Amino acid sequence: MVSEHDVRHIAGLADAGISPEELGTFTHQFNAILEYFDMLDRVKGDPAVERELYNVMREDEVEPALPQDEVLRNAAAKEDGFIRAPRVM
């Protein structure tokens, strides 16, 4: 069982931005869904996955990228060729 307090904590971790009015509904729905997930406690099997295929990464070499104005086009706030972001500190 998760409480409203737990859900508020998770919302904070996820930066999900839930409103106080939503807290009750989310908590109720979470408990129904997590109760369903609890069946996974009964799963038996080897956690090791047999792999025949692997991800293939390209070499880490500099390649042509999008021009700066294209990259910045969708940013709402920018300054001197940079993207403006909220303060971190």
Next chain:
Amino acid sequence: MAGTIDFAPEDRFNAFLAICDQPQYGDGPLAGIPVAVKDNISTQGIETTCASKILKGYVPPYDAHAVTLLKNAGAAIAGKTNMDEFGMGTTTENSAFGPTLNPCDTGRVPGGSSGGSAAAIAAGMVRMALGTDTGGSIRCPAAFCGIVGLKPTYGRVSRYGLIAYANSLEGIGPMGRTVSDVNTLMGVIAGHDRRDSTSQDRPYAHTPDAAIKGLKIGIPEEYFGAGVDPEVAAKVRTAIGKLEELGATTVPCSIPSMEFALAAYYVTCTCEASSNLARFDGVRYGPAADTRKSWHEAFQEVRRAGFGTEVRRRIMLGTFALSSGYYGKYYAKAQVARENVRKDFLRILADVDVIAGPTMPTVAFRLGEKSDPLSMYLADILTVPANLAGIPSISVPCGKAGGMPVGLQIMGRHFADERVVDVAYAYEQAVS
């Protein structure tokens, strides 16, 4: 030969989020054919929102690889189709821009999450479209709208430019009115792309073959069990009977791991979503974050305003399942359950050529019918196994129940997409 076409359909079902009224086309196998593209697939110069307010106004500076291939094949990009926000849903009701209606009955949902693509095809607005399938999002709307949809083998179509929701499960695939159209579109979009680290060098050059004499079909008991509408099950059994008339043989089989498949699927996709959707912060794209506020404050404000309820629910579920103390209980167990599903399919498909059953347990729901999230999730039980295992699966119309279309689902071995297409083609040719 190249030029523009006039594309000005009346969109009575809210299938499109953007319509390109004079799209360009070129030479190739799709020369001059309008093709619709689901709105979570990046299209250079055309707004791409994933049906979310958080991407309103976002215009991608590049094309998804599948879109580049469409253009190289001469296709005209007709527009962007409606969907459940970020692909999270089974009805297309979770769109920030209103639900798509089912052209077969406007009081019902078209299925989801590629509901706009399916409705556009069913309504005759386009012949073919791209969809994406994470847990059934191509096959479900194909079944509900009475069209054909293929979820390719994982790795066969590049995901470059597909806006990620659950990378290990999702992929782009073709949807069309006929198996032949789906086959043509698959031939265009499949193949290797070095920009997708999971892309395989398995091009698709196939002519559908309706000769299925000697084909061995596995019929899993779980696909006809509790929760499957008897009328839907009966239609699918009749369709399988038709395949037997064509010379196929059937054998019963069982997928015991299916008991845990849905839980494994929802744990995995919500965990991946919580990570993938962290990028939507209103800084590089989307509505502006208030730069005077602190990071978390601004971030939460943008996400509360920009994400719908289901998206925030899944992000939070995933965050919870991955959080300290719960990882072993949820995510690690889900991966064991997922591997069990894959092993069950490998075991069965070592003995049979394909596996057949219903695509969806019911016909299309009424609008607003599935208001509780868990009951909505349960509707995906017959489609998620193919995503967990990474195998190809196609849905082909097989008649109607209560006046609404029913889909026959055919699943095959990894990289045997051609085989599931052939079986669907054989059925389609026999009944048309």
